[in-house]
Amino acid sequence: MTGRVCRLTGDESFCQRIREMGFGEASLVTKISGHTTSLCMVNGTRLALNHDAARCILVEHLPAGAR
Amino acid sequence: MVGNPNCGKTTLFNALTGLRQKVGNYPGVTIEKKIGEAFSQHGRPMKIIDLPGAYSLAARSPDEAVTRDVLLGRRADTPQPDRIICVIDASNLERNLYLVHQILDLGRPVIIALNMMDLAAGNGTRIDHAKLEDELGVPVIPCEAIHGRGLVELRLAMSRAELPLARHSWDVPAPIAAAVAELQASLVDTDGRPPLIARAEALLLLTDFDTLGVAGSTPLSARTLGLLNVWHERWKGQGTDWSATLIKGRYEAINHLCRDVIRRTRVSGPSLSDRVDAVLVHSMWGWVFFGAIMVALFFSIFSLAEYPMNWIDGWIAALGTWVQSAMAPGDLRDLLTDGVIGGVGGIVIFLPQILILFFFVGLLESTGYMARAAFLMDRPMSKVGLHGKSFIPLLGSYACAIPGIMATRTIENAKDRLVTILVAPLMSCSARLPVYLLMIATLLPSETVPTATKVGIMLGMYVLGTAGAFGFAWLFKRTLLRSAPALMILELPPYQPPRFKEILRQMLERGWLFLKNAGTIILGISIVLWFLTAYPKHPDPAVTADVQIAASYAGQAGHLIEPLIKPLGFDWRIGIGLVTSFAAREVFVSSMGVIFGVEGAEDDMSPLRDTLRSATWPDGAALFTPLVCVVLMIYYVFAMQCMSTIAIVKRETNSWRWPLFQVAYMTGTAWLVCFLVYQAGRLAGY
Ligand SMILES: Nc1nc2c(ncn2[C@@H]2O[C@H](COP(=O)(O)OP(=O)(O)OP(=O)(O)O)[C@@H](O)[C@H]2O)c(=O)[nH]1
Ligand SMILES: [Mg+2]
Numbered sequence: 033m034t035g036r037v038c039r040l041t042g043d044e045s046f047c048q049r050i051r052e053m054g055f056g057e058a059s060l061v062t063k064i065s066g067h068t069t070s071l072c073m074v075n076g077t078r079l080a081l082n083h084d085a086a087r088c089i090l091v092e093h094l095p096a097g098a099r
Numbered sequence: 100m101v102g103n104p105n106c107g108k109t110t111l112f113n114a115l116t117g118l119r120q121k122v123g124n125y126p127g128v129t130i131e132k133k134i135g136e137a138f139s140q141h142g143r144p145m146k147i148i149d150l151p152g153a154y155s156l157a158a159r160s161p162d163e164a165v166t167r168d169v170l171l172g173r174r175a176d177t178p179q180p181d182r183i184i185c186v187i188d189a190s191n192l193e194r195n196l197y198l199v200h201q202i203l204d205l206g207r208p209v210i211i212a213l214n215m216m217d218l219a220a221g222n223g224t225r226i227d228h229a230k231l232e233d234e235l236g237v238p239v240i241p242c243e244a245i246h247g248r249g250l251v252e253l254r255l256a257m258s259r260a261e262l263p264l265a266r267h268s269w270d271v272p273a274p275i276a277a278a279v280a281e282l283q284a285s286l287v288d289t290d291g292r293p294p295l296i297a298r299a300e301a302l303l304l305l306t307d308f309d310t311l312g313v314a315g316s317t318p319l320s321a322r323t324l325g326l327l328n329v330w331h332e333r334w335k336g337q338g339t340d341w342s343a344t345l346i347k348g349r350y351e352a353i354n355h356l357c358r359d360v361i362r363r364t365r366v367s368g369p370s371l372s373d374r375v376d377a378v379l380v381h382s383m384w385g386w387v388f389f390g391a392i393m394v395a396l397f398f399s400i401f402s403l404a405e406y407p408m409n410w411i412d413g414w415i416a417a418l419g420t421w422v423q424s425a426m427a428p429g430d431l432r433d434l435l436t437d438g439v440i441g442g443v444g445g446i447v448i449f450l451p452q453i454l455i456l457f458f459f460v461g462l463l464e465s466t467g468y469m470a471r472a473a474f475l476m477d478r479p480m481s482k483v484g485l486h487g488k489s490f491i492p493l494l495g496s497y498a499c500a501i502p503g504i505m506a507t508r509t510i511e512n513a514k515d516r517l518v519t520i521l522v523a524p525l526m527s528c529s530a531r532l533p534v535y536l537l538m539i540a541t542l543l544p545s546e547t548v549p550t551a552t553k554v555g556i557m558l559g560m561y562v563l564g565t566a567g568a569f570g571f572a573w574l575f576k577r578t579l580l581r582s583a584p585a586l587m588i589l590e591l592p593p594y595q596p597p598r599f600k601e602i603l604r605q606m607l608e609r610g611w612l613f614l615k616n617a618g619t620i621i622l623g624i625s626i627v628l629w630f631l632t633a634y635p636k637h638p639d640p641a642v643t644a645d646v647q648i649a650a651s652y653a654g655q656a657g658h659l660i661e662p663l664i665k666p667l668g669f670d671w672r673i674g675i676g677l678v679t680s681f682a683a684r685e686v687f688v689s690s691m692g693v694i695f696g697v698e699g700a701e702d703d704m705s706p707l708r709d710t711l712r713s714a715t716w717p718d719g720a721a722l723f724t725p726l727v728c729v730v731l732m733i734y735y736v737f738a739m740q741c742m743s744t745i746a747i748v749k750r751e752t753n754s755w756r757w758p759l760f761q762v763a764y765m766t767g768t769a770w771l772v773c774f775l776v777y778q779a780g781r782l783a784g785y
Contacts, residue, residue: 052346069478085586
């Protein structure tokens with residue numbers, strides 16, 4: 033499942049950090065697995081996010097083939 | 100040497116300096132600066148500093164703060180480096196260049212080591228390093244640190260007398276330029292910073308609100324702080340997020356740069372790591388695998404270790420017999436057989452098990468499984484208010500709490516870090532292994548007992564310790580160290596084949612440390628303990644050994660504490676072991692060796708477990724009943740019996756308050772749980 037990050041909310045210093053890690057607005061993210069803890073692929077790296085962290089990242093779903 | 104976590108800085112550092120600092124395939128292995136020396140092409144010595152990995156100069160955790168402060172020259176103990184080697188992971192160029200971009204702001208000579216070229220090639224990424232060098236204007240050296248490729252070129256670049264400064268044209272967004280200039284001036288004038296460093300620091304202070312908050316840095320002058328506040332307030336009023344703008348600006352510059360540098364030769368499908376991860380972090384198979392590793396570990400500890408253990412046991416017994424026959428009876432002979440051989444020998448036989456434990460830990464660390472374990476554990480950890488990252492220090496504490504506690508420096512939230520430090524020593528460390536093994540051997544001496552039973556008991560102790568750690572973390576997070584649940588982002592590196600040479604080296608290092616401890620601390624304590632059991636001499640020289648020891652200094656001290664531990668089923672002799680093993684847990688085994696060796700018959704060199712089994716209370720009742728063996732193991736699961744841990748907690752928390760609290764709560768819990776188990780066991784008829 034691939035989406036595009038549209039907005040980061042919540043804790044400011046956390047948002048700054050994930051932007052610095054290349055996970056900012058407009059980046060593409062693929063969710064690989066996980067329910068409460070998610071495993072995502074961003075720019076070729078696997079990043080684990082816990083539930084609260086994942087909730088800070090709002091993603092719009094991309095229709096299949098839109099990449 | 101700076102760079103993102105896990106990009107191979109330490110591997111490169113080791114290759115350049117010949118040192119053997121710890122390397123592992125997970126982010127956050129190096130947590131303190133390490134200094135080494137290398138020689139330039141012309142034989143001139145160069146001091147090299149290996150720094151903890153960081154994603155950005157805007158540090159979020161104590162280990163990243165070390166890197167930031169060394170680079171900005173904020174640390175009193177380290178002069179600002181003359182040159183900076185930026186190590187970057189070629190398989191993830193854009194993100195790694197972010198930190199480089201910040202570092203170029205510092206205006207220092209920079210060399211870029213483009214590491215992990217093999218991984219990049221494997222992903223189908225070709226990097227035009229000459230182009231990158233052209234664009235940035237600093238030397239870019241492609242290398243593969245683990246294969247030793249590119250080292251010569253890197254050393255050559257480091258040896259150059261003059262390094263070009265980066266052609267680094269990057270404009271700070273206009274609206275914050277004024278603020279940067281003002282703050283920069285203040286940092287130069289009142290805080291004595293060099294101008295370019297001041298500019299970088301001003302950028303950081305203005306856009307990262309945490310830069311001030313992380314401990315360990317020199318405080319800023321009042322004037323700078325005042326200015327900073329004014330700007331923060333003004334921006335808050337305007338509602339613009341300048342830090343986001345700045346990050347975006349940097350990434351735009353980087354993307355522009357990379358457009359001509361990176362060429363993807365093919366689009367790669369799911370990698371091998373992805374396919375392995377589909378199983379190892381699966382919500383069910385992941386746990387099955389985790390459990391299987393633990394069971395495999397303990398099975399090897401019991402079955403594989405048996406042979407080398409029997410040899411060592413045989414040699415020690417032979418040595419004891421030889422000393423006994425070669426020397427005239429007397430105190431010196433007793434000191435050697437009972438004190439030295441009984442004490443140190445009793446502990447040395449556990450060397451194989453310790454090595455096996457470290458072999459497994461090494462496997463987990465070098466393959467990349469550590470980060471997966473953290474991922475898997477995030478859910479249970481979140482139930483107690485911590486997150487998965489805290490599990491990496493806890494898992495490390497299975498080997499030894501000291502590196503485990505140091506590894507908590509990667510945890511961002513100060514309270515979570517403290518909670519992790521407080522509970523880390525509850526994870527059963529390698530020093531408990533000899534105690535558990537001795538007690539299990541005493542409990543189940545028969546050869547016919549299936550290994551599975553022993554493994555089960557051992558696993559039970561580990562589970563008990565881990566559950567204790569989780570339980571207390573839950574308690575502390577709700578009472579003493581309350582804080583909102585922290586957010587976790589953790590990078591899972593690609594799997595690597597285990598590096599057996601590295602693992603073997605770490606095993607030998609730990610094994611050597613264990614032997615060294617046995618030869619120094621444990622030897623010392625054993626000798627002192629022997630004297631305390633041998634003196635003062637009973638007025639009647641004909642008394643039996645057990646009367647003599649009861650009247651000795653050690654016996655008197657033991658009897659003094661006996662009332663305190665009798666409710667747990669322990670007698671004064673065990674009490675002496677509890678006290679001496681306060682230095683380190685394995686000392687319990689050597690102390691038992693000394694005490695029961697002194698007491699034993701003159702020429703008795705039987706294994707300690709048999710000696711323990713025949714020990715009795717004065718009324719003839721057996722001392723080491725199965726119940727007492729179990730209770731004793733439980734005591735060691737919980738009790739804080741390690742001087743080095745206390746010292747490290749004092750250092751990491753900067754106060755005596757936490758280590759003392761830790762001793763009190765852990766040993767208090769140990770007593771209470773043992774009391775309940777022992778009394779309940781008695782009532783149940785054991
Ligand atoms: N494939 C490949 N792996 C490498 C290379 N260099 C280092 N590694 C591996 O990358 C992992 C991380 O290496 P470290 O040297 O510990 O990395 P670090 O940058 O010091 O990591 P931190 O101290 O955690 O920031 C280890 O498993 C190394 O074996 C390389 O050139 N190619
Ligand atoms: Mg390192």
